[in-house]
Amino acid sequence: MYRILTLNNISVKGLSRLPRESYEISSESSQPDAVLLRSFKMHEMEIPETVKAIGRAGAGVNNIPVDKMSERGVPVFNAPGANANAVKELVLAGLLMASRNIFPAMQFAQTLEGDDATISTAVESGKKNYVGREIHSKTLGVIGLGAIGLRVANAASALGMKVVGYDPLISVENAWRLSRNIEQAVSLDHLFSQCDAVTVHVPLIEPTKGLVSKERIESMNDGAVIVNLARGGICDDEAVLAALDSGKLSGYVIDFPNGALLNHPKVISFPHLGASTGEAEENCAIMVADQIKEFLEDGIVRNSVNFPEVVAPRGSGDRVTLAHKNVPNMVGQISTALANAGLNIAELVNKSRGDYAYTIIDLDGSVDPAALEPLSSIEGILAVRHLTGK
Numbered sequence: 251m252y253r254i255l256t257l258n259n260i261s262v263k264g265l266s267r268l269p270r271e272s273y274e275i276s277s278e279s280s281q282p283d284a285v286l287l288r289s290f291k292m293h294e295m296e297i298p299e300t301v302k303a304i305g306r307a308g309a310g311v312n313n314i315p316v317d318k319m320s321e322r323g324v325p326v327f328n329a330p331g332a333n334a335n336a337v338k339e340l341v342l343a344g345l346l347m348a349s350r351n352i353f354p355a356m357q358f359a360q361t362l363e364g365d366d367a368t369i370s371t372a373v374e375s376g377k378k379n380y381v382g383r384e385i386h387s388k389t390l391g392v393i394g395l396g397a398i399g400l401r402v403a404n405a406a407s408a409l410g411m412k413v414v415g416y417d418p419l420i421s422v423e424n425a426w427r428l429s430r431n432i433e434q435a436v437s438l439d440h441l442f443s444q445c446d447a448v449t450v451h452v453p454l455i456e457p458t459k460g461l462v463s464k465e466r467i468e469s470m471n472d473g474a475v476i477v478n479l480a481r482g483g484i485c486d487d488e489a490v491l492a493a494l495d496s497g498k499l500s501g502y503v504i505d506f507p508n509g510a511l512l513n514h515p516k517v518i519s520f521p522h523l524g525a526s527t528g529e530a531e532e533n534c535a536i537m538v539a540d541q542i543k544e545f546l547e548d549g550i551v552r553n554s555v556n557f558p559e560v561v562a563p564r565g566s567g568d569r570v571t572l573a574h575k576n577v578p579n580m581v582g583q584i585s586t587a588l589a590n591a592g593l594n595i596a597e598l599v600n601k602s603r604g605d606y607a608y609t610i611i612d613l614d615g616s617v618d619p620a621a622l623e624p625l626s627s628i629e630g631i632l633a634v635r636h637l638t639g640k
């Protein structure tokens with residue numbers, strides 16, 4: 251029986267991929283084999299030694315101590331692209347809300363009273379206070395052309411915007427999928443200097459902290475809009491508020507409000523709503539539950555953010571998986587330890603990614619677990635698992 255600890259509500263469609271005959275799923279499991287979560291902040295949590303994998307039903311992993319898990323040989327999985335359409339749609343909604351003063355105009359409409367003729371008169375005289383700007387022909391900068399940024403860039407271009415993109419690490423696949431109408435910005439400074447609106451779609455990591463800075467905002471066109479459905483901390487909030495007050499910016503759309511932003515009339519705050527659609531919640535939960543199942547049952551690593559992708563069809567014998575440091579002679583030492591134990595390797599796959607590597611070994615027949623004990627004492631080995639033949 252595998253034990254799964256859930257730290258957030260995970261879509262039932264996803265959880266149903268883990269059959270109850272072999273999976274016990276609980277929000278209170280004390281010795282879990284794996285953890286499933288969304289935005290729960292794990293940094294302060296004592297993560298039990300029994301945890302072999304963590305599955306983030308979503309994209310961002312800044313709520314998970316990924317480095318600590320890497321050192322324990324624990325893969326952290328996410329669900330790339332599974333909520334990207336949901337975020338794209340809310341980005342477009344936010345951009346339109348900011349451009350057309352939709353929220354204050356709605357608030358005005360809700361205050362109207364009287365008979366139909368009175369309301370109609372008030373509507374016609376009041377609307378001049380909410381005149382907006384069209385997004386058509388305006389320039390949108392999209393920072394980060396991953397699953398979300400790619401979709402936002404293509405959709406905005408289809409709506410008639412001039413789109414400029416920036417992503418020095420863009421994947422080949424996404425570069426192919428990007429509309430050829432999207433221009434490539436040579437630098438972030440160059441992007442900001444030509445934009446009427448900028449939307450950020452990068453992870454919150456050291457190089458992206460404060461990326462939307464005072465200087466860059468000042469270089470934008472007057473009355474520009476910033477959209478941040480990525481993470482708080484990517485924009486310098488103090489600079490954004492000053493630019494809203496001076497009129498340099500006309501709107502700020504944020505999915506991660508804080509005390510300073512909440513009451514500003516030009517800030518459009520959403521309660522971290524980007525991925526909150528039934529479709530996205532299901533997609534994410536299904537993807538990550540499948541990946542956790544494959545890992546627990548077959549040691550397969552797919553869509554991990556800290557270990558390489560290692561997919562190998564299962565043989566009939568026992569399987570040994572090893573998460574280890576990416577240093578010379580690991581495979582040599584592992585093979586020697588197995589040979590010393592009299593074990594014959596049927597298949598071996600080894601892949602590395604940065605400082606870490608992962609090896610799957612299929613053995614001939616079944617193996618006494620004691621014979622595998624020497625593997626754990628090889629320097630640089632982080633986690634060893636023995637999966638008995640199917």
Ligand SMILES: NC(=O)C1=CN([C@@H]2O[C@H](COP(=O)(O)OP(=O)(O)OC[C@H]3O[C@@H](n4cnc5c(N)ncnc54)[C@H](O)[C@@H]3O)[C@@H](O)[C@H]2O)C=CC1
Nearest residue numbers: 309310394395396397398417419451452453479480524525
């Ligand atoms: N508001 C919400 O509910 C949601 C927010 N997010 C946030 O959006 C972020 C992006 O999500 P996805 O597009 O799915 O991730 P992704 O991993 O597909 O795309 C991220 C892109 O950012 C690029 N990038 C990384 N560092 C960069 C830098 N310094 N400058 C420019 N580009 C850089 C990468 O090359 C990659 O193409 C997530 O990390 C998460 O923080 C994601 C989903 C939902």
Ligand SMILES: O=C(O)C(=O)COP(=O)(O)O
Nearest residue numbers: 288289308309310525526
């Ligand atoms: O996928 C992400 O990065 C998100 O921010 C979505 O978070 P959530 O799963 O809605 O708590």
